[in-house]
Amino acid sequence: MPTRALVFDFDGTLADTESAVLRSWQDVFREHGAELPLEAWYAVIGTQHTTPAMFALLAEHAPGIDPDALRPKTRARVLKLLEDLGPREGALDYLEAAREQGLKLAVASSSSGAWVNPHLERLGLAGYFDAVLTGDLHKAKPDPDLYLAAINALEVTARETIAFEDTPHGVTAAKAAGLTCVAVPNAITESLDFGQADVVLPSFTAKPLDALLSR
Template structure:
């Protein structure tokens, strides 16, 4: 059956925001004389638990910290790092091709709409998508709820849709919803286990969308 819908994760997939977020947290930990253990980061990447997990871990090194006081500072640091960030290489080609083929498009992200939507607009990608599903309104990954909601919004069945992800948690969510899943890891996630994915690509430029669809 022809592919009718493509559903993209946002952070790390459409744009490599995860590198900036990780750099920001590493800087915060160093301010308190500690190093952020990468295994702790990988345990929560792609879920909705990153910020609470990082503050909880930081509290072990700096008892008595006030997460609410630190939040504006960490967010401002991330936004500075993201000022010149564009979409991942090849993403726009995938989106253009999908539109030309009449394939419907959605974003399914564990992050909030307040994070995802402004970034999509800044990156000039918002007009491509027929639906944007976010973790403030749906259960976050690895729960399949975001993907099930995306399918409902697009009017597509799981066998007719492909998900694009950059983390194992995201792949788990997509597969649990019944979608074919293409993993496109970024510099932060490329060494993780993507054994659940149907296809693993080193980048969006490694295989044009037409070639992917014909396999």
């Protein structure tokens, strides 16, 4: 069955926002005299539980912290780190190739629309997508709901759709929804287990979209 649609995760896949978020949390922990264990980060990366999990873990090291007071500071720090961030190398080439082939495109992200949509606009990517599905309106990954919502919005079937992910949680969600899934890990996630993915690429530049679709 020919491919009719592509669905991309946002954080870490289209843009490496995860590196900035991780660095911000590492700085917060160090300011409170602790180190953030990477295994704790990996346990929640790609889900909607990152911020609550980080505050809960921080509270173990620094009892009495006020998450409401820290939240604006951590967000401002992340946004500062992201000011010069562009799309991941090769991601724009994939979107251009998909547009030329008439493929439908969507974003499926566990993050909120208030996070994803402004970044898509800033990166110049918003105009490529027919639908943007986010975790404030759907169950977050590894639940398949975001991918099911994406194929419904695009009016395609799971068998006609390829998902692109950078975390095992995201791959789990895509596969549970019945999609073929291509993992494109980033510097933060490259050491994780992507055994569930149908294809693993070290980057978007490793294989052009045409070559991937003809596989």
